[in-house]
Amino acid sequence: MIPRTDLRGTALSALDAAGLHDVLPRAELDVEAAAAAVAPLLADVRERGEAAVLEAGERFDGVRPPSLRVPAEALAQALDRLDPAVRAALEVSIERARRVHEDQRRLDHTTQVVPGGSVTERWLPVRRVGLYAPGGRAVYPSSVVMNVVPAQVAGVEELVVVSPPQREHGGLPHPTILAACALLGVEEVYAAGGAQAVAMLAYGAGACRPVDIVTGPGNVWVAAAKRLVRGVVGIDSEAGPTEIAVLADDSADPAHVAADLISQAEHDVVAAAVLVTDSPALADAVVAELEVQVPQAKHAERIRQALAGRQSAVVLVDDLEAGLRVVDAYAAEHLEVQTRDARRWAYRVRNAGAVFVGPYAPVSLGDYAAGSNHVLPTGGCACHSSGLSVQTFLRGIHVVEYDEGALRDVAPHVVVLAQAEDLPAHGQAVEVRFR
Template structure:
């Protein structure tokens, strides 16, 4: 891994908005599903997933879900259950209540907080299945109280209708209420606009390939969508107290995700930079996914040597990484100075995979520097809020003139008159009495 002085480092970031052809293809798929419903879904499933289904075969049956439990190891069920329990427990701490403010004049103001009614979660198909992502997308919705949580995932290619049993078990444990075997842009269109078989949702979450991402962009507005994730990132901020082998292993756990993943060490210690760099080389060669990790480390990895902890912290804040590990003598002393980071891991035992799978906080975290203004997925992503205004007669009589002054200043006489007509009528019918 290359070692660079702080002043020479600039993080490469890439965004993928698709080619014009991909954009056009997605628009057409969405248009057709919107127009033709199930018929289009089935046609695209045959075309893209080599699977011939009937409309009644779209929905995964309860018996298939139960059968999935027989196909997976018991140790997996136990593991996913403990993870689900911890994730649920963390997200439960974010619960918020509707509130109201009862005022002395009899007015009541408030905010009503309610779960979304129906949420769709996309789960990619293909060889690699990520049950942990199912937990991280579904559990916050379920804890928020969303009554209908719909999962869509493509059928396994090659003519079988099957869905990865680990995904099915994770879905059942997380609290998914309906599952459909459909993927790609066509699944997103079905969730957004509905078909005879799939009722439309309020929000669509979950990762997918470029077609899925473009389709989410395309339907945004008709439904809400989560943010579209870029390649994964880790920054390890370390001083010379850090264990080089741990730092290297954690950097590699990020680099193995994706050739475009970024793993960066920021340190005040030139010796540590050297040691971590050497450890990265050593451990990298032993990884099954070494080709991916190598590409990531070579293109996006670096060990940055800062001249002071102040400079190191300011680099971290500029990078605004998705994951930040602080491996310094006193990590809590640095925490308060971190302005921008999606998830912050403190101390030698808080390895990033602890958070990816198990600790409780969500692993869906803003990438690409957007931690500057975005947040990890949490309950707030699955609620909606309504303001409530009950104004008393006393309050209206007191404030009416002021409201009319402001409305007239903006040239909105109709607004003023909506107040005026009440002031006039109420003074005719008994004046200031309540």
């Protein structure tokens, strides 16, 4: 059902990050190869615009939408027809996400460096953003919430949502995606997915003007496209297939752990599910629970493939200190800590997209209604990258104000440093003001 990696007795302290990376499970995703494959498509969209996007949608999604831009009436109709229970759940998700993200807002701050000389750091939003909502094996209105809310809180003026056209819905994105957009007040929505949607956002196509930043999760083709357009536009990260890691000891409930591994494995056959534990008894009990729970799941075959893949494993360690070293090296998108004194262990974690503490904070809660953001770094990128937040959409700009006296006082130092770098005109630009 799931591979087992036994690191007991291993001198983990002797392994550097690369060594640990080699022994831990990880999905085989060659973004570089995918980038080479999608580069011609991106060039085609850049050259031919809307026609290239529509043709790519027909080829990859099996449908050609009547237009890329989703009509306003389709958004309104989707919201009108939305199941009231789903609407209520989305409203709770939006309210909680907004509450958390409001606390991320940064205020301008002025530092008085010297009398007459100050530097103010201003935080300004980008003007226009492109937000990707996946629509392949599953449909993710929750990703609309997670993309849109921080952008709105940041003060972004123009929000553009893209999502793949659906053959069963006449070439429009899934109605629940459209309803979530309408609920959030997003009016500019396009029936485009995959690499071609990223290219459209970056270069512009048809009615869609280029954006400043592209955010949101997707498959390897979306990640590859984001890598290629970085520099033309900003991106959040190359978020790929989902991951869950669970750090647990013998106090954890095996039914809970198994259910949580399954919950992420149902996303995709390449989704990663990893249990790190110092308890062989718990490991055995979790595997036994998987044998019971997986066949009962709606997407049992997909889950079984994900759990059996090389990206998933039960990892046995000598103790929780070793387990902490393993999960830090793994740098999971989602990390659950189900141990005694779970909060203490959770606050020692350095590398994770998000950390879920104790038996009543499953990853599923974070996916929908914790208030946290679920657009998170994958593939080990949590060791250097953060999840989507208000900061993603803000730029810090320094505003420098010096009067004559303050400049005169520091001028000799500027001139000396300019000469040290053999850039005398830099110094002269200061000295000319006092001749």
